[in-house]
Amino acid sequence: MSPEEQISKLLRLKRYEQPRPGYFEDFLQEFQDRQRAELIRRPLWEIAWDRIVSLAPSFQVPRMAYASIVALAVAASAIIVVHPGARASRGALAANRSTLSLTSSQPVTIGESVPVTLTSTGSPSVHYVLPTRPVSSYASSRSF
Amino acid sequence: METPETPDEELVARTQAGDARAFDQLVVRFSPRLYGLVYNMTSNHEDTNDLLQEIFAKAYRSIKGFQGKSSFYTWMHSISVNMAINFLKKRNRRMTMSLDDVDNGIANDPEFIEATSDYDPRHQANLGELQKRLNEAMMKLSEEHRAVVAMFDIQGMPHAEIAKILKVSEGTVRSRLFYAHRQLQNYLQEFITT
Numbered sequence: 573m574s575p576e577e578q579i580s581k582l583l584r585l586k587r588y589e590q591p592r593p594g595y596f597e598d599f600l601q602e603f604q605d606r607q608r609a610e611l612i613r614r615p616l617w618e619i620a621w622d623r624i625v626s627l628a629p630s631f632q633v634p635r636m637a638y639a640s641i642v643a644l645a646v647a648a649s650a651i652i653v654v655h656p657g658a659r660a661s662r663g664a665l666a667a668n669r670s671t672l673s674l675t676s677s678q679p680v681t682i683g684e685s686v687p688v689t690l691t692s693t694g695s696p697s698v699h700y701v702l703p704t705r706p707v708s709s710y711a712s713s714r715s716f
Numbered sequence: 717m718e719t720p721e722t723p724d725e726e727l728v729a730r731t732q733a734g735d736a737r738a739f740d741q742l743v744v745r746f747s748p749r750l751y752g753l754v755y756n757m758t759s760n761h762e763d764t765n766d767l768l769q770e771i772f773a774k775a776y777r778s779i780k781g782f783q784g785k786s787s788f789y790t791w792m793h794s795i796s797v798n799m800a801i802n803f804l805k806k807r808n809r810r811m812t813m814s815l816d817d818v819d820n821g822i823a824n825d826p827e828f829i830e831a832t833s834d835y836d837p838r839h840q841a842n843l844g845e846l847q848k849r850l851n852e853a854m855m856k857l858s859e860e861h862r863a864v865v866a867m868f869d870i871q872g873m874p875h876a877e878i879a880k881i882l883k884v885s886e887g888t889v890r891s892r893l894f895y896a897h898r899q900l901q902n903y904l905q906e907f908i909t910t
Contacts, residue, residue, distance in 0.1 A: 599765075
């Protein structure tokens with residue numbers, strides 16, 4: 573018998589290594605008990621994740637790709653729901669409302685981009701100034 | 717009560733439709749075979765029991781995604797081998813397994829003694845030693861090589877089936893077997909007559 577065959581024969585002896593008698597009869601019961609215990613113990617997100625993974629096994633995509641997609645989806649949802657950028661700009665506008673007035677230290681001319689200023693009541697009002705001549709110059713030349 | 721002849725596919729379809737009892741039948745049907753596979757990779761009955769419970773739990777959670785592209789048998793074996801390899805890698809990182817953790821309880825098993833009766837009497841004197849050395853030799857193989865040896869030499873599975881389970885070519889299976897046998901010959905030299 574060749575050494576290769578002898579090795580195979582020795583390894584076949586491991587077939588005799590079996591669990592205690594009655595083990596397989598108890599195995600199913602233990603499985604059912606563990607399943608019930610797991611249902612109570614497992615967090616919902618873990619169950620949901622398992623469902624997602626089990627529903628999309630046919631695609632040849634690494635598991636980490638699924639994780640990235642789900643993470644992106646969660647992040648996108650969070651951005652949409654919380655929308656921190658919009659909140660911040662809305663907050664800034666609200667803060668400026670009390671300080672904005674009809675007059676501006678910077679004259680604005682027609683033809684440039686038109687700024688929108690807010691009155692203290694909050695209604696938008698546009699402050700136009702004719703080209704080259706600030707409002708103050710009209711006021712100073714006026715006499716009654 | 718299910719008859720033993722109920723095909724796996726039918727039990728799988730019923731499980732997918734929500735019949736948990738059909739899955740119980742699959743557990744009963746597959747646990748002895750998968751136990752052998754996992755045990756021969758871990759060489760520890762307690763670890764095998766825990767791992768086998770996790771394997772069936774995972775299979776149950778994932779069964780809706782099983783589309784029958786491979787047989788249920790192949791699918792279950794794939795899950796088992798992958799989970800066993802992951803478990804062993806974690807266990808190896810956690811600790812170096814003590815040889816006392818390797819189960820050596822069959823030396824008094826009459827079937828085992830009968831099976832080893834045609835060995836040289838010098839070797840028969842210590843069947844416990846033979847089993848211990850066999851397990852130690854197995855544990856010295858890498859997880860991937862051990863899986864191939866467990867499936868081919870111990871469970872008697874054909875190369876093609878092992879290739880499907882491991883998602884490698886038959887050539888890879890053969891080369892892993894060749895390498896593993898060479899290593900085992902070195903570890904078990906005293907039990908081999910030239």
